[in-house]
Amino acid sequence: MSVKVEVEGLMRDEGCRLEGIHFPSSRVGFAISRAMTNGASAIVKTEDSGATWKVFSFLPNASAGEDGLFFIDENNGFVRTPGKLFATSDGGKTWRAPPASLPGGRPKIKFADSTVGWVCLGNSNYTTLSYTLDGGKRWTSREIRFPSGVNAFSLPSRDRGYVVGNHGMVYRYRMVPINYTSKGMMAAPGMSSTP
Numbered sequence: 001m002s003v004k005v006e007v008e009g010l011m012r013d014e015g016c017r018l019e020g021i022h023f024p025s026s027r028v029g030f031a032i033s034r035a036m037t038n039g040a041s042a043i044v045k046t047e048d049s050g051a052t053w054k055v056f057s058f059l060p061n062a063s064a065g066e067d068g069l070f071f072i073d074e075n076n077g078f079v080r081t082p083g084k085l086f087a088t089s090d091g092g093k094t095w096r097a098p099p100a101s102l103p104g105g106r107p108k109i110k111f112a113d114s115t116v117g118w119v120c121l122g123n124s125n126y127t128t129l130s131y132t133l134d135g136g137k138r139w140t141s142r143e144i145r146f147p148s149g150v151n152a153f154s155l156p157s158r159d160r161g162y163v164v165g166n167h168g169m170v171y172r173y174r175m176v177p178i179n180y181t182s183k184g185m186m187a188a189p190g191m192s193s194t195p
Contacts, residue, residue: 024071100139
């Protein structure tokens with residue numbers, strides 16, 4: 001795929017290398033390119049299950065990488081870039097940067113449903129978890145000390161999540177009564193089990 005971009009005042013065709021993709025429905029999907037010569041990344045969209053794609057918008061300095069693009073539905077989506085988050089509520093036509101403190105590097109972004117989402121990554125034992133409980137309007141960060149760095153996570157529901165890391169580390173997030181204890185348990189932010 002190639003796109004027309006302006007570089008130092010001149011229009012030119014440039015290769016568009018896609019590096020992140022997400023389908024919020026069976027027909028509509030979005031992908032983001034690696035940053036091009038002009039520093040922008042192209043957001044491309046399909047509305048026919050991937051048969052055709054068109055450049056939809058551009059984000060300046062916004063290389064997202066794998067797992068840096070997530071759409072809750074066909075209108076509401078997020079692009080996580082190194083140190084910054086962009087959000088759209090109009091299907092990618094326009095983007096804004098909501099206030100969010102994100103982990104460094106290329107953390108992954110995932111939502112369990114339309115309101116609860118995580119951005120998480122940790123190369124050291126201290127992992128920063130940024131989370132939202134209101135569909136991405138506000139984000140809160142919390143540092144959690146794991147016995148190993150977090151390499152990946154899954155968020156299948158608002159009250160259940162998993163993180164995995166080196167040396168076979170697997171931690172499960174779940175809601176428990178306030179007086180519940182178990183070996184290796186750590187405190188984590190509470191995510192309501194009711195939508």
